[in-house]
Amino acid sequence: MKTEQYEQARILIVDDEAANLKLLDRMLRGQGYGSLVLVGDPREALDHYHQARPDLILLDLNMPHLDGYEVMEQIKALDDPLTPPIVILTAQHSRDYLLRSLAAGARDFVSKPFDRNELLMRVHNLLDAHLAHRALHDHKAVLEQRVRERTEELHHTQLQVVQRLGMAAEYRDEETGNHILRMSHICNLLAKASGWEEAQCDLILNASPMHDIGKIGIPDHILLKPGRLEPEEWQIMKTHSVIGANLLEGDNSDLMVMAREIALSHHEKWDGSGYPHELSGEDIPLAGRIAALADVFDALTSERPYKKAWTVNEALESIRENSGKHFDPKLVEVFMDELPHIVCIREQFSGPGAL
Secondary structure, eight states, rough: OOOHHHHEEEEEESOOHHHHHHHHHHHHHTOOOOEEEEEOOOGHHHHHHHHOSSEEEEESSSSSSSSHHHHHHHHTTTOOTTOOEEEEEEOOHHHHHHHHHHHOOOOOEEESSSOOHHHHHHHHHHHHHHHHHHHHHHHHHHHHHHHHHHHHHHHHHHHHHHHHHHHHHHHHHHHHEEEEHHHHHHHHHHHHTTTHHHHHHHHHHGGGGGGGGGGGGGHHHHTTTTOOOOHHHHHHHHHHHHHHHHHTOOOSSSSHHHHHHHHHHTTTOSSSOOOSSSSOOGGSSSHHHHHHHHHOOOOOOOOTTOOOOOHHHHHHHHHHHHHHHTBBBHHHHHHHHTTTHHHHHHHHTOOOTOO
């Protein structure tokens, strides 16, 4: 072990005999150990343990107030992943004391009066082992942190790709990327207000931008038609939900599973008159019901090539009228309760095409 490691090694010594503390202090400092904490009252041992975070503990057994076994129990209760080795120093020579000490968590046992060279060798060996263990633990922690950072970076990249895919579909429809931002944040808000856990709310925030990705597969003469679609054209337009679901199929990540679910179901209606599968009521996935409400509100209040933007009040009137028809009635109630926050989202992500 290098000299600087000796100097930095923290050794906690707990003994009610001042003479023993003084002897051990002189002996260890003479060998280059510079970080020693001497404790004469075992009741203070745990506080010093927290402060010093020792690499080794030298512990007497027979002490007033708390004996060595009780001190070891306190330390063991901390469930420290890097509990330092404990060397018992005692005048007791009985095998029972030895076995009980080892069972309580001690790593070694030195009898008083102790042999100087024997004690120093045991201290050296135990410190070597513990410092090596600590180095491995620290290295593992660094690697885990790097993995977390890389995972976060990949997650961020994935979300950027997802959002841009959603925007690509919207731009083909001559909408703006702000629609994606408003719609996804309204979805997140409604999910939170409906009692979803934070992780699920984060999923819908990042999955909902792909709700109309299937529009990529719709011919321009239909997708960009400024007027009303003919019946056969409307049938083709409705296929974008299935196209989107097919595009998102094959990835079992939670994000892509929810994105596919939303793409397929956000045009279903509460009364069963929607598409593509004419689902009704709670047979429609909740994520799809949330996305439907958020998408329609933002579409109504945004200008499109074929219509002017509705006012918020006009959009709210339409939503109320369609509660129990197009929309989940409970979600409509949540929407109305959260209206001030929804308006704030619209203002935050306002831009071309937004009211």
